Amino acid sequence: MHKLKEEAKKLLQQLIETPSLSREExxxxxxxxxxxxxxxxxxxRKKNNVWAVNKHFDSQKPNILLNSHHxxxxxxxxxxxxPFKAIIEEGKLYGLGSNDAGGxxxxLIATFVHFYEKKLPFNLILAATAEEEISGKEGIAYLLEDLPEIHLAIVGEPTLLDVAVAEKGLMVIDATVTGKAGHAARNEGINALYEALPDLNTIKDYKFKRVSEYLGESKVSATIIQSGSQHNVVxxxxxYTLDVRVTDSYTLQEALDELKEILKADLQPRSIRLNSSALPKDHKIWDVIHSMKLKCYGSPTLSDQALIPYPSIKIGPGDSARSHTPDEYIYLEEIDQGIDRYIDILRSYIDSIN
Structure with missing residues (x-):
């Protein structure tokens, strides 16, 4: 196990020193x-997605997906x-992608290799995927069509090794309010800006009807507004643009329908791909979470969980607060702890099945 842990750290150093911006992986x-x-x-391999199954893969067994992005x-x-140099100082490994989500x-790769040749009561599928940071169409969503049905996905993101059992989804909406053009000096026309004001005031104070156990309230915010081209033309x-963060209490379509009931504007979502998620209450992984006394929470940040239409949890070494920050880093000991935690989860899952 010591050798696998050291190899994992060296592999991460290689990844840091190899630029891999989204779509360039x-x-x-x-x-x-x-x-x-x-x-x-x-x-x-499928484009920039690399995947593998365990040596004794059996199509009659359930499948557990180990997924993170590069x-x-x-x-x-x-x-x-x-940012493209792996620098080790005082137990920290610095570099772009070290924390999100290289560690x-x-x-997860070390965990997969550890179990690769073992006979398990389930199959392990490892997927190192692309385009997560842009929720791209040639990342995990592109790969899923080649994979068998997934019983459980373990998504690797920095969570301080706590377990995200729910995650907010995202929907961006373009809202259009129509008026009638006229000359500003002659009190003509119907000013679309003024027509939009009631909507904006409604949005400012709006609370969605349903509340999530782990994620609390869904949230809608107006973030961009555009109107007019000349000072003297109504x-x-x-x-205007709406940023909608949806909890597992809603599908994106349900949230859209609720907004349509209260707003005057014509609402057109740019996408309804990035869904919220929640771990089903009857899933076997809950036994593992309880037996290992893992801390559970609802995640406000988006990950590939949003694109995986199967039961999933999000867990990993590192801290989400370090993601996308200057001089990103991960503690070397966090990688050791991450490998131990992933292995313990799978061992405990085996025990819960047997």
Missing amino acids: ENTANILADYLLQKGVEIK DTVKPNNGYTKD CLVS PDKCV
């Missing part, structure tokens, strides 16, 4: 594929260290 996909091949794992956001201007990814159209 080919080189890190090559590194991941090479590592798994060196460990005797038969891999599959793409990163662009480094921000606040970095004082080279989780290499910990605008005939006002378009």
Whole structure:
């Protein structure tokens, strides 16, 4: 196990020093594929997604997916260290993607390799995926069509090794209010800006009807508004943007329908792909969570959980508060702890089945 942990840290250093911005992950996909091949794992690849199944895969057994991503956001201007250099100082490994979600990814890979040749009461599927940071269509969603039905997905994201059993979804809506153009000096027309004001006031104070146990209230915010082109023309159209963070109490369509009931504007969602999620109350993984006394919470941040239409939990080493920040880092000991935690979860799951 010590060897796997050291290999995981070296693999993470390689990933940090290989730029892998979203849609540009080919080189890190090559590194991941090479590592798994060196460990005797038969891999599959779909564009920049690398995946594998355990050696004794049995189509009659349930499938557990181990998933994390190898793409990163662009480094921000606040970095004082080279974001593409793996720097170790005082027990911290610095570098872009170290915390989000490199530490989780290499910990899941080590876990998969640990169990690869063992005969298990379930199948393990490892998926190192692309485009998570942009919720892209050629990441986990692109790969899922090639995978069997998933009994449980374990999504690797930095959670301080607590378990996110629910996650908010996201819907962006373009709202259009129509008026009638006229000359501003002659009190003509119907000002679309003024027509939009009641909607904006409603949104400001609106509370969705249903409340989630783990995520609390869904939230809608007006974030952008555009109207008019000349100072002396009454605008005939006002378009505003809504950012809607939806809990597991709603599907995106249900949240959209509720907003349509209270707003005058024509509402057009840009996408209804990024759904909220919640772990079903009767899922077997709850036995593991309770037996291991793991802390549960609802996550306000989006991950590939939103695109996985199966029961899932989100857990991993590192801290979400460090994600996308200057001089991103993860503690080396957190990687060790992450590997131990993932392995313990799967061992406990085996015990709960037997």
